[in-house]
Amino acid sequence: MSGRPARPSTVAPSRHVEAFLEMLVAERGAARNTVDSYRRDLDALADFAGRRGGAPETADAAMVRGYLAAQAAAGMSPRTTARRLSAFRQFFRFLLAEGIRADDPSAAIDSPRQGRSLPKYLSEEEVERLLAAAKRRSGADGVRLNALMEVLYATGLRVSELVGLPLSALSRDDHMLVVRGKGGKERMVPLTDAAMEALDAYATVRESYLPRGRRAAASPWLFPSRSRDGHLTRVRFAQLLKQLAVEAGVETERVSPHVLRHSFASHLLAHGADLRSLQQMLGHADIGTTQIYTHVLDARLKALVQDAHPLARRGTS
Secondary structure (H helix, E strand, O other): OOOOOOOOOOOOOOHHHHHHHHHHHHHHOOOHHHHHHHHHHHHHHHHHHHOOOOOHHHOOHHHHHHHHHHHHHOOOOHHHHHHHHHHHHHHHHHHHHOOOOOOOOOOOOOOOOOOOOOOOOOOHHHHHHHHHHHHHOOHHHHHHHHHHHHHHHHHOOOHHHHHOOEHHHEOOOOOEEEEEOHHHOEEEEEOOHHHHHHHHHHHOOHHHHOOOOOOHHHOOEOOEOOOOOOEOOHHHHHHHHHHHHHHHOOOHHHOOHHHHHHHHHHHHHHOOOOHHHHHHHHOOOOHHHHHHHHHHHHHHHHHHHHHHOHHHHHHOO
């Protein structure tokens, strides 16, 4: 796997960690961002163990507990602590399965209790302002940004899925996207008429995003660029989205690609979509993940009772 970031660890790389990361790619089809996240978590454990004369592959339960306690004392959130413990568990299970060690020191460690935060999302009016601002952009950059925005809001894709869409993701009739999500799983996501029109317009300028002398057809990406990845990067799209928020008069702190994904899901539910359909479109393996969006349904029910219940009406008369 190319393009790995510089290793922040102060200790020598562990061959067992490297073997674990290679397994994630080869056997589970893990994306580079996922692998990088595991690497950072295991590097942090390696630093902690190294200062105590150990290594991540030889860490015992006391070592892991000590690391988590030190991070909690430094202000790490329960959510981040739970994510790191999950990474350690998978690493130790790999070592156990490979016969590198005979036990799993994380088995006796409980995950920290954490509250489930509600997803942040924009109102429909705020999203409309963002889309309108994208349409006002001129030139090829405006056409591309409009296509990106329309596709994102029409599909609720993860930002990595959006920028990494292959050209082949467009179905023959252009009404559906074939998306390869986490774990290499494919799903079909329908496109709105606005998204299809934006993509048709973008097709006329797509070639301008390749180095001179190369034909657009030579790139496998729907949104090619001159970056090392060969396609528009997540960071660059996030920057464009922040700029768009300024133009649309929406608070930049509240706008991100993931917030638009949450907005897509929340707005669909508010207009009557069912959880199973939403789960399929979002690419959630577990419907429990999708159920976080039922806060929208709760709000609708409260409004329904307030507006339609005879006792509620009598209280305001």
